[in-house]
Amino acid sequence: MKYTLHQLEIFNKVNELQSVTKASEELFLTQPAVSMQLKNFQDQFQMPLFEVVGRRIYITEFGKEIALAAENILNEVNAINYKALSFHGELAGKLKIAIVSTAKYVMPYFLTDFINQHKSVDLFMDVTNKAEVVRSLENNEIDFAMVSTIPKHLKINRIQLMENKLYLVGGKQFKSTGNYLSNKEFEQLPLIYREQGSATRKKMEYFLSSNKISIYKKMELKSNEAVKQAIIAGLGYSIMPLIGIKNELKNGDLQVIPVKKLPMTTDWNLIWLKSKNLSSIAKSFIVNINENKDDIIKSKFNWFDEYL
Structure with a gap:
């Protein structure tokens, strides 16, 4: 078998999104390019990885096993890349954040400078409802959450961002x-x-x-x-x-x-579990927020003053 990392990435994304169209959009590829790589990947297996019924794609049980293996391989490759960059003194790795839907109008402004300064930091931000944000935080699936109401049943640290x-x-x-x-x-x-x-x-x-x-x-x-x-x-x-x-x-x-x-x-808050073993990226992000939040609020949200 001579499948490539690129093919693994495409199949993993198709499995995640259950759609060739959505996968092509997220990967910034054309739909024909994704379909071609998907076919080339399938040709290397005797058992079907997926089925197309109507206009929908369904991953088979065998395909799900291959997708899980592909995800593990891609994670290991990313880990190697991050270690190589860290060895050269760069901040490298993943920053995972979950935010409630309204916070999508706020959180990007507190991320922009940090992400631009650290080109080797990959951002994963889930925009969802409050219940899912709290669940992700509770299950230690993310580094930070952004909410306006603090979950009382969790022991958390927080940075108050803005009104x-x-x-x-x-x-x-x-x-x-x-x-x-x-x-x-x-x-x-x-x-x-x-x-x-x-x-x-x-x-x-x-x-x-x-x-x-x-x-x-x-x-x-x-x-x-x-x-x-x-x-x-x-x-x-x-x-x-x-x-x-x-x-x-x-x-x-x-x-x-x-x-x-x-x-x-109320207040927008950046929160994280007190028990969380913060990565160097997460620690650097906290420092960045504390140093720059007042300037960000002043420059990006001064229009609030029109509505007192």
Whole structure:
């Protein structure tokens, strides 16, 4: 057999994503190039690695065993590369971070300088829901997590990064008088909620219950982007983080509606397990964050000041 590391990488990615199209996108290759390498790889085995049914690709049990072996081989190769770079004094290896979906508007700005300074550091960032972020942290699958609500059942260290402000947001169809919205007016609005377990949803429910605001009609959507698009389309209103709607506020698709006792403010936190045996990369990242976070907040998020 004369399969290449490139073929192992392609097959491993196809197995991971269950899609030739998605694998080609992530690997920055054309779909025909991925298909050709996949065929060349398959030709070296007597048993099928995958089956194509309709337009979907299914990895066989044998294929899954080969994919696991391929992943192990690629990890070992990466380890060799990292060791060689480290021997020459470079910071090299993986930095694994899991963040809640709204944090994707924040975390990249705290990563850019660090990743650009250390070209041999590979970043793996999972953008998912809060439950999955906490699970990844608890199972020691990641170095860091970014959340606005600290998981109370875990012993963690944290760096407080910046404020997370939540406002009532509506589309351009809302005719604002410039006055605070009364509770009676609030109760007439169809409200859009995030999914159960979302920190944003918990803050929204707390605001409504503490101010004794009854619900006229509500919808539930599973991402900040989905909520945003629903508001723009005129489906309803929501209490949501300011951080995710900068461009929509600027172009007039969304507007902040003044309500007494809003905004509610939480904090974005970079957290990690106290028991975590931090790598040299993770330790360097903590130093970088502590040294640069104030400058990053000042230069990248000064537009917050328009909404006090």
